[in-house]
Amino acid sequence: MPPTTHLPSPPDDPSRQEQEWIVQKYGGTSVGKFLHVIAEQIVPSYLANNKVAIVCSARSGQTKALGTTNLLLQAASEALSPPSAPPTPGPASLSNSLASLTTGTPNSQHPAPASVVRPGSAFARRSSSRSTPTRSDSLALSSTVLDKKLNSLKLEGGTPKPSSNPQPNGSADETATKDNEKRVQEDEDGLVSSDSESEAVIGYDATVDRIMADHIDSVRKAVTRDSDLRDRLEREVVEDCERLRDFLMAAKIIEEISPRSKDIIIGVGERLSCRIAVGALLDAGVEAELVTLENIVDPSFSSHISQDAQGEITLDQTFYDQLSQALGERLRSCRGVPVVTGYFGNVPGSLLSQVGRGYTDLCAALCAVGVGAKELQIWKEVDGVFTADPRKVPTARLIPSITPEEAxxxxxxxxxxxxxxxMEQAIKKSVPIRIKNVENPSGSGTVIFPDVPAGHAGSEDKLVDGHLTQPQPPPSTPQVSAVDANGKGTKSVSSSKNAPNLPERKLPTAVTIKDxxxxxxxxxxxxxxxxxxxxKIFGTLDRYGVVVDLISTSEVHVSMAMTSTIRTxxxxxxxxxLEKVGTVSVLRDMAILSLVGRHMRNMVGVAGRMFSVLAEGNVNIEMISQGASEINISCVLHERSAIKALNLIHYSVLEVSPKPSNLESGNFGRSFF
Structure with a gap:
């Protein structure tokens, strides 16, 4: 039974042209673990009334540490590492296996697919050095034996399991086939062939093999209906990995990897991820198109690049405006769902240097701006932004909307x-950003949008790091005198206490910990x-490239909180x-507790309540700081008290119903005091 189709209308359909765009960005773990949900549920549900574009990061497995981008950076480092002694023959790598397969005859019941090996590639050279098959044999890859090798490949080490090859009696051709299979088996088991020496794959070759095996396995899980599509994707994955291997071999020969070369290397991860995403969408009946952006940066963009005296390149806002316009034109020309690589080409000064590892998010924001999207969706494995980390605070709740400053x-x-x-690129063009959960697609998530009414004067100037306005004092509340029950004395009470409509209680937005x-x-x-x-202090910090998170000063004393990952x-x-200008001391194992909220500018007593609660909980504070925006109050405390302080502040300051900040605040509250 053919899969249900969700094909969008043709580009010339007027109803299709009037539909608004939604740009969805998926992280590496989302693509790695929930691609079937994306292709079969999320994207089709939005295609009914919208045009959808997808931006994908390089895929990850269970953790980002073992993700494709980290493996690619590892391979780049290994390409420049000095050669080491070859290890003892162990588990056969995928590259050795593929090379050895060229000596065999394709199985008649499983005809070999089209060529997946480029003539002259590193893969082809390794294959030719091991045997002397015919050219047609050297370009053929048996999918059946490849399946065996993918199953027996041990990425974490171990002994490969030999596969069983039946040896039937038959003609001379069958005898030749049996000899070839025996030679293949010997190679798979790490034995030395009679006509070639043992060739163990180490260094970047092994890392590329791991990337290749992981993505081929992902193709087979993502594409289950269309076998032709699956075979084509497998060939494309192998082709991309062999190009990467050639590139790394060239880098090893010249003993250099420039910043631009490193950009190209990590760009392979997004290309592989998007190929598989396109395959999953096509297999689910959704028309999709791969959009690669290696050449999207036009040479004319260079007129908007500045360079300081030290030669450091800076990209101004005009560069990003032109880039977003080019991205918009590219997406509008697609017939189906554009699946866009997060890597967007040859950026002057290197993409990693100018933007960093978050370039995929930036690409999604620029795409959303380019097509005038009604929403940019960032899909994660959490429901949105919470008032505190729900893994540490059981009562944390989802925040429906926050401002860019708070985010x-x-x-x-x-x-x-x-x-x-x-965030700034999308918000300044009035494109709201929604954080959504790939495991809960029906959830509303959290929306990030400026807290400025539509059409309000100056709304375009309200940026993430925008202009600060002079805070207004809180409105005065009329006070009336009241006589107590005994008629002795009076006390001041607010007349608003008897008002029929009480204003909504304003609360800080969230509390967070930085370890x-x-x-x-x-x-x-x-x-x-x-x-x-x-x-002298800040000049010294600048010379050593040290970033300060918080600072508190007096006339003769400076306290600075910074990450403890600085090298010893x-x-x-x-x-x-620094000892040339004063006495220096270091406090280690600390954490920063931050209370954030836009209402805090006009909230009287929130800082006093925060520190009173910490004092009653016996949490010692080493340092206090408040930013100029007045939406953040931060303090530094010992790391062992961080979880306790986080729960105390959330329970006493952020709960919707007011809670007393004393020992009688309920069982939950007492457990932390």
Whole structure:
């Protein structure tokens, strides 16, 4: 029975032209674990009333640490590593297996598919060095034996299981076939063939083999209905990996990988991921098209690039505006669902250097701006943004909507929301961003949009790091006198207490924790403050490239909270430099607790309540800081008290119904005091 189709209308259909765009970005773990949900449920559900474009990251398995991008960076590093002694023959790699397969005769019951090996590639050269088959044999790959090798391939090590090959009696041709199969089996088991030496695959070759095996296995799980489509995708995956292998071999020969070369290497991950996503959509009956962006950056964009005296390149906003326009034109020309690689080509100064690992999110935002999307959806494995980490705070609740300022603060101080620069590109063009859960597609998620009414004057200037306005004082509340029950004395009460419609209680938005923090204290050794005290401190930090998360100062003392992942040698040099201007001390194993909320600008007493709750819970505070935006109050405390403090603040400050901040605040509250 053919699969149900969800084909969009032709591009010239007027109703199709009037539909608005939705751009969906899927992370690596979403593509790796939930591709069937994306292809069969999520995308078809949105295609009924919208035009959909998809941006995919390089796929990951269970964790990002073992994801394709990390493996590609590992392969790049291995290509420049000095050669090591070959290991003892062990589990056969996929490359060795594929090379050995060229010596055999294709099974008559399973005809070999079309060529997957490019003549002259590293793969082909390795194959030809092991045997001397005919050209047609060297370009043929038996899918049956490839299945065996994928099943027996041990990515984590171990002994391969020999496959059983029946040896029937027959003609001379059958005898030749049996000899070939025996030679293949010997090669698979790591034995030395009579006509070639043992060739163990190590270094970047093994890493490329691992990437290839993982993606071929993913193709077979994603495409289950159309065998021709599956075979074609397998050939394309092998082709991409062999191109990567050639590229790494060239880098090894010249002993250099430039920043641009590293961009090209990591771009292979998005290409492979998007190929499989296209295959899954086509297999589910959804018309889709692969959109690669290696050449999307036009040379004319270079007129909007500035370069400082040190040669560092900076891309201005005009560059991103032109790029988004080019992306929009490219997406509109697609007939089906565009599946876009997050890697977008030859960016001046290197994509990793200019944007970093979050370039896929930025690409999705620029696509959304280019097509004027009504929404940019970031699909994760969480329902949205919560008032606290639900893994640490049982009572954390989903936040329906937050402002870009709040999202930026939460992202910086521990909650992974979305990169602020990526968010700025979409928000400044009034494209709302929705965080959704790939495991719960029907959920509403969390929407990020400026807290500015539509058409409000100055709304276009309200950016993520936008202009600060002078906060208005809270409205004065009329006070009336009341006599107590005994008629003795009076007390002041608010007249709004008797108002029929009580205003909604304003609360902070969320509380978050950032771990792995240390505090660097510098106390001036001068009785009178020198004008160069602060300049010397921050100049030293700049020379060593140290980023400060929080800072608190007095006339003679500076406390700075920063990540504790600084290398020990760098920290020792930094301390030695700073000791020239004062006494230096370091507090380790600390954490930053941040209370974030746009209503905090006009909330009287929120800081006092926050610190009172921590004091009643016996949580010691080492440092306090509040940003100029007045939507974030942060403090530094010991890491062992972080979870306790997080729950205390959430229970006493962020709960919808007011809670007393004392020991009688219920069983849940008492357990933390």
């Amino acid at each position: 930026a603060e939460l992202t910086y101080y521990g909650s992974e929301v979305i990169h602020p620069f990526t 792995n923090v240390m505090v660097l204290n510098v106390h001036s050794n001068r009785k009178t403050v020198s004008h160069g005290f602060f300049a 040698r760098t920290l020792e040099k930094l301390k030695a430099e």
